[in-house]
Amino acid sequence: MLENSFMMVLIILIINIVYVSFFTIRMILTLKGQRYLAAFLSTIEVVIYVIGLGLVLDNLNQIQNLIAYAVGYGIGVIVGMKIEEKLALGYITVNVISDQMDKNLPKLLRDKGYGVTNWIAQGLEGDRQSMQILTPRKYELKLYKIIKELDPKAFIIVYEPKTIHGGFWVKAVRKGKLNQ
Incomplete structure (x- = not known):
């Protein structure tokens, strides 16, 4: 042969x-x-x-x-x-900055199972909703789609965290309890 x-x-x-x-x-x-x-x-x-x-x-x-x-x-x-x-091994952290202060974007994302930490940030043109979202990489594209539907003008930055420690949400994700 x-x-x-x-x-x-x-x-x-x-x-x-x-x-x-x-x-x-x-x-x-x-x-x-x-x-x-x-x-x-x-x-x-x-x-x-x-x-x-x-x-x-x-x-x-x-x-x-x-x-x-x-x-x-x-x-x-x-x-x-x-x-x-x-x-799609591992997790990503997605930072989102939105001028949609009247929508409760963090709650909408939490209701879908994402871990969201949010705060009010000061931008050049006023207050902004700033969110940090942790998700498994396999849900990355779905998360982008949801964010763009909620706020098409949202500013999005994504990175991979090297180490994750603590937090109630990580335990839920590792048990497969993300509502997708």
Whole structure:
């Protein structure tokens, strides 16, 4: 089977897509603090890597194998990122500033299950409703949609918190009690 040039290219391409996807996911798991899962994944990753690289090195006289390896690497980065988007690990913090003082935006968001801390802030043109919202990443797009429906002109800044400690809301989310 490996004597067929087309099959060799296809195998190298697939191996590298799988390898780099694993690599991308492992890096994200490492950054999210999931050490043991990342270590387990890296064991599988290195086996796939050695097999793929070995096929290329054993057949360096065929440029299409090297090209397949490089293309597989690029595609693997994209596939790994898509997988990570679907997994949506971790949490995000969304800061929202709204001039809609007459609407009770914090209550509306809390009723949907989001953890909201709010305060009145002073902007260039007067008072603003400032909110800090914590949510699992998998609800990120839904939260944006809700905010834009409530206030299309809201100013939104998003970041990923590195560490979360305490708070009643975090316990509820970890038990899967967010009202989506």
